[in-house]
Amino acid sequence: MSKVMLVANRATSIKKEKDFHYIGVDGGALLLSEQNITMDYAIGDFDSVGEKRRTELEKITTIEHLPVRKNESDSEYAIKFALERYDEVYITGVSGGRLDHFLSVYHMLAFQEYHFTIVDEQNHISKLEQGTHHIQKHKKYLSLFAVCESEITITGVEYPLYDRKLNLHDIYTLSNEIIDTEAILEIKKGTLIVIQSADKKNTLD
Structure with missing residues (x-):
């Protein structure tokens, strides 16, 4: 059974688990790269990353480059993308910042037909x-x-x-x-x- 951890912008460190695949979501891809954690994909519009860092990511993983103007957040797109490819989906780095972004992910979990797990240092x-x-x-x-x-x-x-x-x-x-x-x-x-x-x-x- 395949498991994937989506690492979003608010993550500050990742404890690598041997049974997990990893996907970086926008700035979360930089964290994975800095910690030398191999990722299957990097997903996002990368508007806050910069062209140079995005080019560096393209050398080490497959990029799903999203437009800046879109109907889905980077995290929403990444969750749907992962659910089509992995059996179990976890996402970290979506809490502790903008409450609207966290609530959008929470509402996907609670009120839509998506099954995944939100994790951070203090919550599961x-x-x-x-x-x-x-x-x-x-x-x-x-x-x-x-x-x-x-x-x-x-x-x-x-x-x-x-x-x-x-x-x-x-x-x-x-x-x-x-x-x-x-x-x-x-x-x-x-x-x-x-x-x-x-x-x-x-x-x-």
């Missing part, structure tokens, strides 16, 4: 649909948010829930914790955004 954000899911612990806290009317049971956590209904307005499923080796989440109805997060000092690898 994914979407789960109806079925039984074994959730491995990535970060200290576990929060669930419904994107439509949902019904869940969750065990293996500090605050288990049984046959609970969630709607888009519910926020009481914030800041739970996985206490067993994994949490078991049964989504009997609906779709959830699952956010694992950590305070800076408690970030888990």
Whole structure:
């Protein structure tokens, strides 16, 4: 199963994982290049990179050069591009900056028919649909948010829930914790955004 990490502009460092392919998104391609991490593609309009650096990238990877004026952001295009070519898609470097850019990626995940994972130093954000899911612990806290009317049971956590209904307005499923080796989440109805997060000092690898 192929896995790819999209590295966008806000990423500051990358821990290379041996099982991952890499794609640089606009300025994220420069970070991969500086860290000597081989990338399958570099995608973007490269308006902030400059002609010289773009030429350097062309020597080491395949460039998907996007126009500056377009209907999709670089990250949106890169996510769709990757989903057509890899089994699992992760994106980092989209948080911590412009909130509108982050929300556009979040809305793709939450409210459109795309399945990928948003990661950064403190967060691991994914979407789960109806079925039984074994959730491995990535970060200290576990929060669930419904994107439509949902019904869940969750065990293996500090605050288990049984046959609970969630709607888009519910926020009481914030800041739970996985206490067993994994949490078991049964989504009997609906779709959830699952956010694992950590305070800076408690970030888990």
